[in-house]
Amino acid sequence: MELRAEEVLTLAARVLSEERLQHTLFVADHAVNLAKHHGLDQIKARCAGLAHDLAKELPIKDQLDLARRWNLLYCPEDEQSPYVLHGRLAAYWLEHYYKVDDPDILAAIANHTLGRAGMSRLEMLIYSADLTESSRDFPKVDKLRQSLYDDLEKGTLACVEHTLIYLRENNRSIHPLTELTYEDLQRRIKVGT
Numbered sequence: 001m002e003l004r005a006e007e008v009l010t011l012a013a014r015v016l017s018e019e020r021l022q023h024t025l026f027v028a029d030h031a032v033n034l035a036k037h038h039g040l041d042q043i044k045a046r047c048a049g050l051a052h053d054l055a056k057e058l059p060i061k062d063q064l065d066l067a068r069r070w071n072l073l074y075c076p077e078d079e080q081s082p083y084v085l086h087g088r089l090a091a092y093w094l095e096h097y098y099k100v101d102d103p104d105i106l107a108a109i110a111n112h113t114l115g116r117a118g119m120s121r122l123e124m125l126i127y128s129a130d131l132t133e134s135s136r137d138f139p140k141v142d143k144l145r146q147s148l149y150d151d152l153e154k155g156t157l158a159c160v161e162h163t164l165i166y167l168r169e170n171n172r173s174i175h176p177l178t179e180l181t182y183e184d185l186q187r188r189i190k191v192g193t
């Protein structure tokens with residue numbers, strides 16, 4: 001089934017707090033602007049942006065239980081840091097309960113928390129829009145936003161790098177998928193693929 005932005009918005013308004021809904025709307029707007037700039041599908045960008053955090057506010061125990069039931073745990077670190085699971089959960093939920101069958105949108109939702117090796121441009125866009133939407137306010141956020149307009153791949157690499165630095169500085173564990181995403185983007189930019 002084709003995902004319509006109005007339907008996702010209705011769903012988001014139903015399951016998210018006011019604050020999370022506001023963030024969701026900012027991500028969708030930012031994603032659409034970036035998509036327009038880079039010649040990507042704006043409707044897919046809006047839908048993925050609106051849907052990316054649909055599962056974020058489920059209690060963390062429920063997220064873990066659902067991830068187990070739906071076979072969405074890929075490595076031990078997923079269980080150690082279950083807050084990374086909500087992207088995969090939202091994508092699975094939409095695919096299996098709302099019959100959404102657009103693989104680009106589903107992948108962008110599923111991988112917005114950690115990225116993956118071989119990300120599509122839409123996946124990069126949602127990953128990065130999540131970090132740099134207009135209400136985000138941290139040193140260098142303007143620089144990251146500009147780098148995303150200059151070059152989506154390099155801008156996404158800068159976003160992943162920012163996340164890695166933040167995690168290291170705060171003694172937080174680093175998920176192997178985030179490291180893989182970083183290495184893959186570095187390699188792709190180097191060899192131009």
Ligand SMILES: [Fe+2]
Pocket residue numbers: 052053056086087112113130
């Ligand atoms: Fe998220």
Ligand SMILES: [Fe+2]
Pocket residue numbers: 023027052053130
């Ligand atoms: Fe988000």
